[in-house]
Amino acid sequence: MRKGMSERPLFAELDPMFHPRSVALIGASGKQGKVVRVLMERFLETGFHPLYPVNPRESEIMGLRAYRNITEVPGQVDLAIILTPTDAVLTAVKDCVAKKVRAIVITTSGFGEAGEKGREVEQEMVRIAHEGGVRIIGPNCVGIYCPSSKLPFFQRAGTTPGSVGVVSQSGFFADYLTQTATANGIKFSKAISCGNEVDLNVIDFLEYLGEDPETELIVAYIEGIKDGRRFYSLSKEISKRKPIIVWKGGLTETGARAAVSHTGAMAGSRAVWEGALKQAGIVAVRSFEEVLDCLYAFCFEPLPRGRRVGIISGPGGIGVATTDTCLDLGLEVPHFSKNTAARLRKIIPPVGGSVNNPIDLSLASLVNPHLHKDAIDIVAGDENIDMLLLISVVGGEQLREIVLEARRNMEVRKPLVITMMTGSMQAVAQDFPLMLGSGASVYSDAGRAAKALANLWEYAQFRSRWVSPQ
């Protein structure tokens, strides 16, 4: 355990990095086709100010005054982002220390990941930075994204601040997640790509996001960590307050270890990791798709109070098969109360439909879309039901209105996840941003919707063990 964790010194040290008053881009360029130009463009789009491009061969870049060296920049530079070629990085770090910047992001690659020589340069840059009291993020990363202070990523992530914090050992994951999820109604507080972690690592940023009042939900992509104990204890503490969704890469890479007994032989790293994630209350996912699926449910839905799912389905067969999926995931699909069944009987046609769980709205739901809403209203009020799964045969604006109104009608908010089975795949895809943008958790398949509910329930159970019921 890191000493003094409870005193939050790490948060105090890292928080200013996300709220810099000035940024220097070392190695900036306006030349078309250069990756560094992309970041310049993003900074100009977000309107961060003041921004100091640094390039020894330029006096102006994309309309901004450029400086030959960071030491020539007038006034304080809080954050320096180094984008230079590999062999110029060490000198840039020295200049940053001379300029007394507060933090350095190094996006340049070609260091530890390239071999022993790169590792030596990394150690040297850390030594120089620490002597000057400066912290480093990277190298070999895409840096930090913080919409509330107009810090952009390379790709176009949203500019509206939200409550999802991301920390990732894959630069692309952080960059792509913030970009693609933004298009689907998810807003982020911060995202950090930690690269080769020569100084600050994924656990440091996990601790930071755990303390960060702007972050309510954390997503992490992790491949390897240096201190499993710290990761475990820290995650377990954070999970009691905010959910952590982890996609762990490299699970099948079993380290060679001498095993005297059978126990030792079996306890491959995968089983230990899976145990540790579960024990720490972490929501462990296995794909990028599942990361997004979880994000929707955790951002848009409340935590369920139990495992009982009410399934409302337009098509009968899909409802039956989804019931199987729910049960396989450890959820229940119980009988409705007598009152619920009686009320459903009044709205659902006696021929072709079913008022049992899963509800079969029958073909009538196609011509009478309000059946969806009426059924949600009734089932949401059933005390035997903790979560709702809707399989809808209508989509678009119509479904959006149905869902939002049904949700407003709920006396007690219960998770409501939706699968649209309407028209062509392309037509359904077009409805996704509409639904998600309105905070409705939609999934292209009922199995994925059910898994999202199972993940909510799994976390709700962990949380309830540590938070006494109100």
Place this chain on the structure above:
Amino acid sequence: MRRIRTGKPQATWSKGNMKVIENALRQGRKTLTEHESKLILSSYGIPVTMEKEVHDVKGLKTALVEVRFPLVIKVSSSHVSHKTDRGLVHVDIRNETEAVTAFKKIMKEIGEEDASVLVQEMISGEKELMIGLTRDAQFGSCVVFGLGGIFTEILHDICIRIAPVEKSEALQMLRNIKAQGILDAFRGMPCADLDELARMIMTVGQIGCEEPRIKEIDINPVILSAGRPVAVDALIALS
């Protein structure tokens, strides 16, 4: 050795345990014998088989007064592997004649002057589990729970948690293996004492946290005898 049934994890690391470990280390051993392993587990309140360690026929006969038939006679030395394959384990011994025959067979097979043999009560029960301690390079002490006996290796049906393990986590582990149904009552066999199993899991984790010289623990099988778990075989490896 007395079987302790309801013992709570002991708070202090006893001098006896210290001696057992120091003795083994002094002899350059990397593992404790089954009997030594159980002495340590028992001192922490883990229920183990009633057993006596003997070196000659005279000692064997004395042991037979205390350990009731039917019983098991097996080699005790820590460095002997593949005990069952080599005919070094004799089960269901029902009288003194059978006991002496088994004892002599074992002595002949291993052919060592100072060899020791365990005379052990035979625990009847068809449900076999395992509980273990392992040291992970990243996470440190981890407790393993799973299906025991020959199925441990065949099915790999295990659940791992980081030590120390809390009661609720231990109970969750029991329900986290695929074969969790083995813990329920069926075919006239009672359901497992879940509290006691959870306590054993927690205790193994506690040992891992308290004693760095213990590298690994393998209690396999833990047999459910009328629902109550008993450590029937155990191996402790030293760092």
